């Protein structure tokens with residue numbers, strides 16, 4: 001197999017095709033700490049794209065409760081088991097060498113274990129492009145199974161006592177994991193398709209399935225480790241999240257010509273989501289662009305981490321991990337950057353506090369932000385560290401350079417005038 005460079009795992013890896021990179025890459029950051037599990041995102045997607053016959057079980061966007069939930073059921077546990085078997089066979093460990101961390105170029109160090117592509121090379125040479133499996137019908141049947149089910153509950157019947165919930169790790173815990181297709185830089189779905197019906201758009205990196213070329217072999221369904229390619233029995237072809245490409249192209253009549261965030265992102269009442277386009281270098285690394293909010297959160301502040309980077313697809317979805325969940329569980333899910341990310345999020349820098357206000361401040365994609373400094377409004381000591389809050393204002397700019405939002409850190413309090421007190 002050819003070799004490609006995967007910056008998330010800090011090394012070259014095997015992939016069935018030579019690297020081919022878009023000019024800009026569709027990417028997002030989800031702040032897990034703020035999610036309400038309201039599923040507004042799931043319904044925004046469904047009511048836009050998957051409301052027809054044969055799409056009943058298709059949730060291109062889903063929100064599952066970890067550790068027990070999963071759509072399809074146990075998808076990540078199964079992939080991790082396959083990877084584990086491959087490691088045992090190879091006599092290797094799925095370990096990270098964090099001593100080799102190197103700034104924005106190699107932020108998490110080097111993953112020394114096997115990716116799903118390398119595992120497949122070992123397990124089934126010349127046969128499968130990636131380790132994987134095709135979920136059975138019943139595994140798709142309960143998208144929100146185990147919602148709000150906590151791990152570590154020690155109460156017995158009739159006893160309302162639960163193990164204490166204090167940071168840094170709650171003894172009784174769960175969190176919500178919001179998921180859409182990651183429009184990966186090395187998509188396993190694309191790698192596995194024998195019809196070459198899946199392609200990555202050169203302008204924005206969105207991964208699409210050509211509905212005319214697809215013959216419904218479901219190799220993409222088996223190969224996508226995130227299980228975000230789905231088969232539609234009524235048309236006998238596979239479908240997946242389309243990254244709301246008409247909105248990215250500026251085709252939404254709301255703001256003609258201006259790229260808009262996707263439906264699932266723009267509808268989020270928890271304000272946990274921000275989506276954008278990052279500039280790419282010709283070699284597939286991110287071009288330095290620190291005033292792009294996604295670049296800042298991932299590469300500068302390093303509070304947002306890829307989901308299961310060890311799978312090797314270089315997903316373009318990033319997560320601010322939940323502060324309260326066990327660190328070992330989070331490290332397995334988001335890699336070795338977890339402790340630094342939680343640390344930075346718990347006492348955010350002045351710039352990070354401002355950038356966090358941009359989440360859901362506008363439907364337009366923010367290409368650049370600028371901070372206008374304001375006065376100090378609060379100070380505290382958190383975890384033994386002094387922490388100041390400034391009422392800075394952050395201004396977002398769209399693709400055409402025009403201002404699209406302006407938000408301050410201190411939201412302020414609005415008092416309803418006496419004469420309108422009981423009116424809505």
Ligand code: SF4
Pocket residue numbers: 034035036037038039040041042063178267268269270271272273
């Ligand atoms: S809409 Fe936002 S807050 Fe609600 S479930 Fe989706 S990600 Fe969470």
Ligand code: SF4
Pocket residue numbers: 180181182183184186187188189190207223224225226227228229240313
């Ligand atoms: S998440 Fe899955 S379906 Fe989406 S691009 Fe990556 S491998 Fe393909």
Ligand code: SF4
Pocket residue numbers: 044045046048049060061180181241242243244262263264265
């Ligand atoms: S980006 Fe668009 S198509 Fe993809 S999950 Fe979100 S709403 Fe659905």
